[in-house]
Amino acid sequence: MLEALFGAPVIPLERLWTIEKAAPDLIIWAAPIMFLLTGIEILITHLQKKPYHNKQETIGSTLVGLGSVVIGTSLKFGLLFAFVWLYKGLPWRMALQWWTFIPCYLIFDFFNYWAHRIAHERRFWWTTHVVHHSSEHYNLTVSFRLSWIQNVKVIFFLPVALFGFHPIVFFTVSQIAVLFQFWVHTEYIRRLPKWVEFIFATPSNHRVHHGSQEKYIDKNYGATFIFWDRLLGTYQPEEEAPVYGITSNIGNKANPIHINFHEFIDMVNDVRKASGLRQKLFYFYGSPIAVAQRKQQQALQDADSTTEITGQLVQPTQH
Template sequence: MKFLEVFGAERIPWERIDDIKDSAPEVIVWAIPAMFFFVLVELVISYKQNKNYYDKKETLGSVGLGLGNVLISTWIKVSLFYMAVWIYNIVPWRMELNWWTLVPCYVFFDFCSYWTHRISHSQRFWWATHVAHHSGEHYNLTVSFRLSWVQYLKVIFLFPVAVMGFHPVIFFVTNQIAILFQFWVHTEYIRRLPRFFEYIFATPSNHRVHHGSQEKYIDKNFGATFIFWDRMFNTYQKEEEQAVYGITHNIEHKANPLHINFHEYADMLRDVKHARGWKRKLFYIFGSPTRIANAKKQAQRA
């Protein structure tokens, strides 16, 4: 009965939206000091141990991307919250604001994140919103800041979570926790964890594979929090050899956030401009990044 009683919540009056939005916990804002503290600790330790985990230009680029995202997300959060409330008000199976609903919301959110992530590697249009995260050639905690400023386009793939009827506050807290979870997996210092943990969660070991540019590692381990999605959908790869980080054609201007964000769009426009016929042009926009890279290699050999 407790489970059934959570459904059938009243609509949120528009005049109360700002109050509800302001009451939602700012989890990421609270966590920012701790995140920078651990980055500093990792940076100092790696320097003292003469580890090549940090590169000055890449670190500046990652921090620049992160600061830009903080500014952009502040503005976008308001629009998305209004949209989440609008969806919440039109679905007939609205859930009350109960904190235990965070658990099913998180699991379903992560399921959608898995497919969002997988699509981002499958079509160049969406890859352009994600490639910034993979462009770093060094793996450290600042890579978690290395997120594209246009990644918010992918919010459309998370609409099913909102349509499920979760309260907007639950939806936004879930999103923030999911983002924070991905901070700690971007490190070389945490090696393999106990087997049951590696089997369920996207650990540093599992996620290092995802950032590897070797053929066996490309397009593997898409899970954001839970790695069992990859096991279910046959995209799992165990960490076997040291990953070579970066993309197949590493970028120049490693400290320039604008270049990191938009270099793929510039390449896409150039490819479309020189392609003959609409079919070929569409291929360079929506084709698989791997197939496009192979097509370019073949063209260069010809």
Template sequence: MKDKFKFDIFGAPEIRYTQIKDISNNAPEIIMWAAPVMFVLVFLEWYISYRQNRQLYKKAETIGSILVGIGNVAIAFALKFVLLYLIVLIYNFVPWRMHFSWWMFLPCYIIFDFCSYWAHRVSHKQRFWWATHVVHHSSENYNLTVSFRLSWVQHIKIVFFIPVALMGFHPVIFFIVNQIAVLFQFWVHTEYIHRLHPVIEYIFATPSNHRVHHGSQEKYINKNYAPTFIIWDRLFGTYQKEEEEVKYGVTHNIENKANPLHINFHEFAEIWKDIRGAKSWKMKLFFLFGDPIAVAKYKYGKREEQLNS
């Protein structure tokens, strides 16, 4: 009788690699289901901003955002099987594999969000990773289409989520959590939702909290990294309240705002250019892995010296 009610989430059997195709075909495509709703909300926000003459949508940036988003979805779809294979490989490696249970979604999501915080923070502190993330910050306007601006090479960041996989969560749970985490980011990219109830603002990455993250002012730069739970920023000293009107974009904005190739790879091109021109290995490593702000100050400081000499 005791065995009947035994609480046992571990000890799940290995997933045979011949089953991966079935899992891939049957795993819910939540983002694809949500896409029509997202586009309706984008159209609604555009229409309201147009009627109010707020100019939240600029033609070139909107085209760029949509093309980047379409490309990202296509790449994610193409890599789905490969990424799932990697997660299954790790799942089979650990002896504490968990059975598939819907209630495991919550702990997996919390741990996934914690890893996302650090992946996001590193992406702002090391130039190589910044090149995989600057795409998202390259818009000078803030609207729902900004959520589509996800780098085409961002999937290499799966290395930051290996700890989640090593905990033994079922691959389908991992796959669903990843999609929900991406979808959560959609609604925070708007100016039409102001500050919410203090309790919500304290716990979650709301539109107000995330607007700060996209700010180019000094007080807003490198703040509010948390994707879902802003509590991580409060714990690790990177929280900043929205206090003044946000100026969006990066400190040196891109010019070609509609070309998805330029949006995705302009920073990689700059890195390659800087590395080729560097005269020492120390400087090459600085241009590749240095703090993006320090690199920018060095480069633009040099240019000012050359102009003044």
């Protein structure tokens, strides 16, 4: 039985081009539908005069999304090569069968939860994810805001490949997981039936994740399934309306370069200015919340010092 389950033949690297052609480009195929639905949402928002969209942010999100698609498509062959090579070296391998998509998706989503959580809890990884949270409005265009350097997070999904799933299964599942997250970025879908809200990452659950209020920060990491959050203590139901954006919002909302790299540049500058290895490591890999608090405290101290020095320099006029 184990031989039948894990005894799939090795894929020769010479067949890589065949595998590459067989691996579906689901995101490319779905892109026209996603743009159509986004256009409809923008039109409805305009007709209803709802504050769900911002022109500058829509431009920025669209440009970021187009760049992500180009980069992802360019990296497809290299990523497939890596996973075919890994699959080839495993002593256990599953064949390309429909039922393997189910366990692969569940396991992938579990590791996606942890990749997402770490991206919020460690600053270096936050630089690859803050792009997605910097919009101050919540709409379908936010799903396009995927960092141009997010592919470095592929290391979090290597354990999924080690289970022996066929590379096409893995590649397809990873795309379905991305596509699932498109529809949850909207204000127009409110609460769904309780059983749906209990199992899945719905628009209501994900709106919480994008909220910048203290009670909403670092909650609801689940990409497809929300029960990971329920099991691991990071679940928060939607109560008051979320305030979207990050704790210190960006100024240039339409520039995709700024949207993608502002936090990375800030991190590099903070590390460069920090004194001592411990401080440098803190600014590189500390909690983004702790880093923000430290910088705020430092700014207040600097302001107090400036005020004190100014007070000493300005002498009262003698009459």
